[in-house]
Amino acid sequence: MALTTKTTSEWPRVLTLSWLRDKYAAKQLRPADVVAEIIRRSEADQAMNIWITPPSMSLIEPYLERLAQTAPEGMPLWGVPFAVKDNIDLAGVPTTAGCPDFAYTPDVSAVVVQRLVCAGAIPIGKTNLDQFATGLVGTRSPHGETHNALRSELISGGSSSGSAVAVARGQAAFSLGTDTAGSGRVPAALNGLVGYKPSLGAWATKGVVPACASLDCVTVFAHTLDDAMAVDLFARGVEESDPWSREIAHPFINKLPGRICLPKQTPSFYGPFAESYRLAWVNAVTAVEAVGLPITYVKMELFTEAASILYGGPWVAERWADLGPFIDSHPGAAFPVTEQVLRTGASPAYTAASVFQAAHKLQRLKLEAKQLLQDAVLVMPTCGGTWTRDEVRANPIGANSDMGLYTNHCNLLDLCAVAVQAGEAEVNLPFGVTLFATAENETLLCSAAKRLSSAFTDKQLLDNGGVEIDEEAATVAPQTAKIGAEATATTLVAVCGLHMRGFPLEKQMQACGAGFVREAESAAKYRLVKLPTTPAKPGMIKLTQGGAAIRLEVWEMPLAAFGGFAAGIPAPLGIGKVELSDGTEVPGFICEAYAEAGSEDITAYGSWRDAVDHNRT
Template structure:
């Protein structure tokens, strides 16, 4: 089979979108080959080559050669968990055979090795078919800080796709790849998932090695997973996770951190006080969040309001303190040498880092530690925190008109997670009345990934149940991830 020839052995649904884990395994059991599945995945990816989703796409011959090697291995009786799956990788993460640019050709690196986490996925049978577009230097939460053609929202192309992992989210939401890998510093793995109606998982810091990543912040960066549902996302995370002795920020206990969903039991969930929530005048987003909380209550969770102030304060430190100076380590020389190749909004975000003193850096560290102590009190009394992933969603035209303030608005409920060392997942919610997706963020303390997974799975099931009860009309404009 060539990448452009549709296999006769694939069921109809797999011939129109790459499979998730369960459907890939079923197809392979029923006689499809890895060449069939991977070839179809590459065909769909290549068909979208001009849509702003991908920066680079693998050669068909190399992708199919890898698929044949996997088929030969399987013929010898060796089966791996991700056999038959295609995935794409955000272009600030190294993949051998692809250049790494972070959406800036002035950087262009030709890595000899894939990032540690990517290599683990490849070793488990998944095949990389492309590198994804992103907000340049992974600095932005909207997806418009990249070269033309802009990556567009998978649900409504007039809207932003979210960022900075814009292409990674859209590739999954449009069914171009089985899953994808992004990064998350201030919400880059959760915001685009929310904007496109799919699952985005941001693990505990250090659970997944960052080796092979162009860093914004070695303190706060993590790789993230995009998938159609929580089951796939967390199984993929389990493959990526693990201690890397060559990454000084890898958790030594990473191999022991549980990611399988824990039973819901009688969990108590925190949510911000109603008077502290802002949806920037978006009544549809506000109504969707109310419906999401109702779904959690129906699933048996107890919800209690808590003070959002320390979370918001920690989020502001990410860009409004000396912590922003850390981005100059990776990108400062490029900005100085080739300013014309750096997006104006990205320069405006990073250049202020040069103005902070060492004293101010220590003051930011002290302030953050104080806020961590305050937040710890919340998690001593509550199993997880739930809140909207984004307060609203803007059109591309609106974002381009006010690129700074509206980008900051998108991070209101995500900026704080990594500075406070929380794990998180964004899960599609009950949907907005205008057909755009809504999403709920679930957060827990470090190493609480299994708790987040458990709540996410229960919420996902509750949303599915509500969609089944209300019928298909309410989801006709949404991606299929939550109802497939």
């Protein structure tokens, strides 16, 4: 099929993984077309100060050339463009951390960036940030204040300001940020996105300029939780050379928590939209209570006490330990308010004894949090309000402190978190909540986030008479507008080869949001052959007479991802109906009969797994 010529009006307002996969599978779009459109959009939004190193064909061309030589089915993120916060290394591109005098050009990319590139994703540029990742407002940069994606007069949130706005403005399908005190969650809330912050150490921080190395996390901004989970699948994993890295399994959306924890007292709200935020929180609580999970109302003192340690205690000295020598040796190089914050870490009040006192206090609070959140997820506002950029400029310290009111405790208590949208406080003023769980309960976190996101969407539609508020999204990007509804529908998929657990293409299943359901057998009507491909793979051919039962696996996949997945399967394989031993039929891998010629008959082994094991021995 010939490639179509894309016009500006045909492009969706935002880019998602499912839309890109569908277009690539149908051969209606090439990665180069997507990059060209992103460059056009970034140039049109230049005044919004989203980028430090903006997208350019010279930067991106080597990645496009690599993809041109690689089959899409072998790289689950093939052709997906992503932005990189400019405190995360991208090989051959300066890392500035928002400070030109600090800049250096790395030879290798950060571990998470390299993992995503290996999965086929395209890094397109380096985004603006609050300098040295010190701030939650998005205004502390010599490269200009990053504008909010929806209302330009408002703050974007920080420190991962450019990363969030790039995704919200359709200049990337997802982006990487960092999070020490809320930088991967606040910008998501203010720009209408999902912000996923994995557990400490789950994503390697090697190649990231440290803010507080013991607390730093790399995070992802995306339009849906499914997209964030697809990125997590490849970014996650132990890095042996990273001292902060640890093994924490990829979460699945398959187990809800035993209860939801909500604040016992109504949270405080601030700024010019405080009352609108308060009403939005009341609506969000109503939606949470209607989900049907048990609710526990808890006091917030534990989390407030932990949060106070970050900037009101000796932990601020960790920032100075990393950046103090540079600040002292480069007078005037730092943004004034950033230097003011960093220098508090040099206070003589922060003695060695005070560090241990705080550490012991924090250990007690961690234990309390773990006991409170056993088999539970905590829901809080992501932000208690927001401001215009002018207002923050007039009160930079106070505004920034308020923005961290419901975020600063998270990493200190070793919690994972996901910020999701919970409707609007006003038109084009998103309201977000964050879900928190202990490090070992990321699956509970993601399952609850999925359920609550649907509840918030249903509540918003009900409040508006069943009509979507964002008419632009519905007309310009109809496919994007449907994703939330489609994601709740699933289909079973029978797999018999490389997509089974433990085989190389299992990650494709997981990247599509699929989860393993059970082992099963086909009806005794099939022949299993080993196709002469590289790598070798099996083909299941249904016979009119005879045949044997083949052991396989049944998975469950979101319908939103199923079409693109099926379209990417190379001949002679395809998706058809597989008859199981109990007589039911489910979609699954089948093989065209002509492929039997020249293939090895391995039916006697009973399964691809046993055939492989036999060859190994």
